[in-house]
Amino acid sequence: MLDYDLHCHSNISDGTLTPAEVVDRAHSRGVKVLALTDHDDTDGLDEARSAASQYGMSFINGVEISVTWRKHTLHIVGLNVDPNFAPLQQGLLSVRSGRGARAQKMSDDLARAGINGVFQGAIKYANNPNMIGRTHFARYLVEAGYCKDVKSVFNRYLVIGKPGYVPHQWAELKDAISWIKGSGGIAVLAHPGRYMVGKHSMGKKTMFELLSEFVALGGQALEVVTGSHTAEQYAEFAHYARQFNLFASCGSDFHGPGESYRDMGRLPDLPMICRPVWQAFQ
Ligand code: AMP
Numbered sequence: 001m002l003d004y005d006l007h008c009h010s011n012i013s014d015g016t017l018t019p020a021e022v023v024d025r026a027h028s029r030g031v032k033v034l035a036l037t038d039h040d041d042t043d044g045l046d047e048a049r050s051a052a053s054q055y056g057m058s059f060i061n062g063v064e065i066s067v068t069w070r071k072h073t074l075h076i077v078g079l080n081v082d083p084n085f086a087p088l089q090q091g092l093l094s095v096r097s098g099r100g101a102r103a104q105k106m107s108d109d110l111a112r113a114g115i116n117g118v119f120q121g122a123i124k125y126a127n128n129p130n131m132i133g134r135t136h137f138a139r140y141l142v143e144a145g146y147c148k149d150v151k152s153v154f155n156r157y158l159v160i161g162k163p164g165y166v167p168h169q170w171a172e173l174k175d176a177i178s179w180i181k182g183s184g185g186i187a188v189l190a191h192p193g194r195y196m197v198g199k200h201s202m203g204k205k206t207m208f209e210l211l212s213e214f215v216a217l218g219g220q221a222l223e224v225v226t227g228s229h230t231a232e233q234y235a236e237f238a239h240y241a242r243q244f245n246l247f248a249s250c251g252s253d254f255h256g257p258g259e260s261y262r263d264m265g266r267l268p269d270l271p272m273i274c275r276p277v278w279q280a281f282q
């Protein structure tokens, strides 16, 4: 079991716990080195860092940036970023700025499918209204009785081809990497096994092209162990990391008690062939 958890969310984005509560939970579950990686926002880092220092835990400043690459939405985690780096803050502001209008369109599309009032329902779940996203919609659709849990919402709604899906242009890959690197951070391609075309993974050829471009742009690590990967995918992406000379990262991608693929602090070790990303931290 690893005592590193380098990917998780607070209610600054789409988690359910405050940053201090996330740290508290990580500590009580044995995490020694924690990165908080909220989507497109770094506002939770100060609170989390001071909570971590009270427990004597190491804390890494993180963020998870939404990116559009070809027709795919990708998530790029930045580790060890400087949240005061102005181009990073300006970039994150620009990524967040489209979320309100997108959410309204998602709600309109659900209304066309006969499900009304979802924007008003979802915004109650968004502690940070600038960061309203699909998870908040999913929580409301569960509350309203359309699905039994958040995970099953994403089988019937909010994904391509289903009610509530709205295509969106996020950051450019090159920009997200340059904001992270410019701030002194390490760019990590998050949960590479989750990039699907319909029911299938993006395919070997596209993954090869993505990783080639990611490395050429300065990306340095691949998330090998994450809550949403299978054991086979740990091995698959450990090999990609080696092939592309990338460091390997690990994190639960925790969003809240009872809601995530995995709780914090309970991740298997990185495969032996991996070079852990923490070797790259100064
Ligand atoms: P957004 O940034 O608004 O597109 O929302 C993306 C978030 O939705 C992800 O970070 C996850 O928290 C959540 N999500 C997406 N797909 C799934 C899924 N299949 N199961 C559970 N949560 C998901």
Ligand code: MN
Pocket (backbone or CB within 6 Å): 009, 014, 039, 135, 255
């Ligand atoms: Mn999320």
Ligand code: MN
Pocket (backbone or CB within 6 Å): 064, 075, 190, 191
């Ligand atoms: Mn993600």
Ligand code: MN
Pocket (backbone or CB within 6 Å): 007, 008, 009, 064, 253
């Ligand atoms: Mn995440």
